[in-house]
Amino acid sequence: MTKGSVRFESVTKRYGPVVALKPLTLEIESGTLCTLLGPSGCGKTTTLRLIAGLESASEGKILIGGEDVTHLSATYRRVSMVFQSYALFPHMTVADNVAYGLSVKRVPKGEAATRADAALEMVGLKGFGKRLPSELSGGQQQRVAVARAIVLEPEVLLLDEPLSNLDAKLRRHVREEIRQIQQRLGLTAVYVTHDQEEAMAVSDRIIVMNNAEIAQAGTPRDLYERPASAFIADFIGDANLLDVDVAQAGSETKVQLREHSFNLPRPTDLKGAAKLVLRPHQVRLSQAPSAMSLPAEVAYAAYLGNCIQYTLATAAGEIFAILPPSGQPFAKGDTVHVTWDPEDLRLVAA
Template identity: 55%
Template sequence: MNNTAAGSVVFENVRKTFGAFTAIPDLSLTIEPGTLVTLLGPSGCGKTTTLRMLAGLEHPSAGRILIGGKDVTALPANERDVSMVFQSYALFPHMTALDNVAYGLESSRIRRKEARERAEEGLKLVGLAGMGQRLPAELSGGQQQRVAVARALVLEPQVLLLDEPLSNLDARLRRRVRTEIRDLQQRLGFTAVYVTHDQDEALAVSDRIIVMKDGQIAQAGAPRDLYDAPASAFIADFMGEANVLPCDIVGVEGDSATISVEGLQHRVAGRNIRTGPAQLAIRPNAITLAPRTSNGSFNGEITHAAYLGDRVEYEVKTSNGTLFVVDPAVEQALAPRTEVTIGFKNRGIAIIG
């Protein structure tokens, strides 16, 4: 298979309306060739509409879309040099896996022999060598998903589009198949645009994540950047749970600041920070709890504790609301009604405004 066809994707001031409803008000973004970029966001944020416009299944109301430097805004789906893996896989139930993979090639008037050879290669590529004669009903959910990926890849598109590709799989299989997709993308170097509402999925597979809200980009960046340095409370909570607390920035030195929460002072990384009131996003696993034995500066009371095998989840009542805390110290679990002193770890805390 040809690994050199990876293309860039550019949206220039794209707008999409459905009657009086504006789904995408003004979207501009660039996806570099050979990268896997995830469009992430809650239902109704515009991510699927964006993917469908890229696929040619919807057309922009304004703006331009370019693939590999070519303006494809007005082109139909079959002339865009993209392939799509649908949420439902869309396999033909009466065709074998090999026939399903070869179907797009044969429809493109490629000679049957060559189409079958490339289909066999595609199945081998996704780890299904020797399973070409099985019907979809004889394959597991994960195997069906890989057939759908193989069918898309054998067309050697500039861009592979994946629309919630793992949503029909159970949690354990989802973890395995997302790893397979990422490994395949890195090995072959194709450009992929991946749509999901699952934050863990996005963090696991992406070179870059674009978080969308109300048809616009709320924040874009590398997975670690979005997790460690969210730009807003929305991003902090959407990229994994976060507790948002008011704080005071009492000192700034270089690229870090000293914050105060109810008298508890802590050093936090950040740039372009000014002293004064702000908000702090704190990951549940960045909070420490200890039985209150003295007058700690930041105190609370455990109202709920849930043992989950490898961790304990707590709800802690404070004067600033309830904190959600995750603690791996299951051997030292604290009981409800325990008064605690609250502390912060060095990682998992960000100033968001």
């Protein structure tokens, strides 16, 4: 097992009778950024705190870089954590904040100052060392928190909802910086968020958690294009989940949607009731019906500049669509016909 890798072997966490984490086995490869993603209470933060040593495992084994750290305290684990609240000392300068962990480890003052300056330069804050945290923007404070973490030269960098206190535009900018720093240093990073877009933007791999266990793990593209369940399809990006019946499975899949019957160009093991996954950007609208179209009424239309969003009432249920702003947009109350490319569709269990 390489330096910086993280492995859980049947790790469980209980708080009395409450199981916060069901037996969990996972491996995070060295030098990758892996995001733990899921709704509140799914176990992602508990998993992060177990890696950090801030919680102890009830059962199982935790290894970092091949070393068993299950019973090792946080002080002796080569991990650093970036918290949601930044946790900067307001009375200390930026440089002193960054060097604080080094001083606790009794690194000589001159060396600590040099390393702190280098860390600040790495996060784009060269020359900011003499300022106080109150003199920085939210994004700059977050970068100080990242500098304070990486100056300790950890094997694993942990980030707990690091961007939740920033506005949307700044969040996008800072997440790009964090990703660039992680790749430049070759750090193993474990990132916790409930924001799907954020997870997809920064991750080599995403572990989606639900009900204290892994629902699915894979690359952002795997999870979006090949969801393993209705939960994943609905949680990773927007999705229309339509009730269908799989009339024929195997190498050629025949699907029944209301009165429409059509083939999907991929095999499936599903039979009977299933869910058809139709992404909003895969929806096509026309005024003329076709053999495979669903009649619909426009219940809502919103022009957002780069796209138009529609909510469509159909006999198969409500369908959400996102279309480019070209041509004459449809208005509320218009009758339209919903179509799609069968290549885009996926089936998941009902």
